[in-house]
Amino acid sequence: MKIELPSISAQQKTIFELATQEAIETLQQNLTAPSIAPQTEIDETLYGREHLLRENEGYKAPHPDVIGAYFRHFQRHFPEYGTDGRLAALLGLSSDRRVREFKNGDRTIPYGIWRKFLVMTGRAPQDVIKVFANMG
Amino acid sequence: MKLSDLATIKTNFPEAHFWLIRRGTAGRCGEPTREFNQEHIGIKVERIDLLLPDYLYYVFKHIHSTGHWQQIATGTLSLVNIRVSDVQRIELSPT
Numbered sequence: 001m002k003i004e005l006p007s008i009s010a011q012q013k014t015i016f017e018l019a020t021q022e023a024i025e026t027l028q029q030n031l032t033a034p035s036i037a038p039q040t041e042i043d044e045t046l047y048g049r050e051h052l053l054r055e056n057e058g059y060k061a062p063h064p065d066v067i068g069a070y071f072r073h074f075q076r077h078f079p080e081y082g083t084d085g086r087l088a089a090l091l092g093l094s095s096d097r098r099v100r101e102f103k104n105g106d107r108t109i110p111y112g113i114w115r116k117f118l119v120m121t122g123r124a125p126q127d128v129i130k131v132f133a134n135m136g
Numbered sequence: 137m138k139l140s141d142l143a144t145i146k147t148n149f150p151e152a153h154f155w156l157i158r159r160g161t162a163g164r165c166g167e168p169t170r171e172f173n174q175e176h177i178g179i180k181v182e183r184i185d186l187l188l189p190d191y192l193y194y195v196f197k198h199i200h201s202t203g204h205w206q207q208i209a210t211g212t213l214s215l216v217n218i219r220v221s222d223v224q225r226i227e228l229s230p231t
Contacts, residue, residue: 004228005137005231006230
């Protein structure tokens with residue numbers, strides 16, 4: 001087995017093209033994701049909806065009750081992420097301790113991590129950034 | 137030049153850039169994935185001045201799609217595996 005090793009700029013061009021195609025395919029697949037009944041652990045009307053907004057739209061970090069309810073709801077439906085360690089890995093966190101800290105309110109969940117979870121659970125759309133030019 | 141000259145390749149490697157499914161069905165064996173599993177073969181590119189991790193990821197997607205790993209995998213009909221050394225000795229040819 002032999003593979004070609006082109007210049008770094010040619011590699012970057014290939015990455016750009018293939019990653020973009022892959023992203024389009026993923027976005028198309030996302031449109032056919034199954035629907036699951038919402039969580040029933042808490043009454044969400046008591047907690048506001050600012051945690052569903054973007055940072056420049058008035059975002060406020062979610063209450064720990066909301067984090068716990070959302071996370072447990074997700075973990076029940078996707079047993080492969082049923083442990084805090086596996087959920088941490090899915091969200092790109094260093095350890096299961098972080099997940100527990102977010103759930104019990106000992107630490108504020110970072111916007112990026114929370115937004116990623118909202119996207120994964122169909123609660124927020126993904127942002128696609130316009131490319132003005134290839135300048136690298 | 138071999139791939140092992142530019143990258144660290146081993147199992148149980150959570151710090152890797154991506155992983156190859158080492159053991160599975162003939163169709164999935166050798167498939168690259170972004171999700172860590174200690175059984176998978178982890179690949180971390182050390183010479184990113186020569187080889188970009190994402191480029192290598194897409195190269196492995198292409199290699200998998202050609203059926204290359206099915207030809208060299210060993211094991212039973214339902215469960216086959218590839219060796220770390222199979223990945224390490226992949227040749228790189230500068231263009």
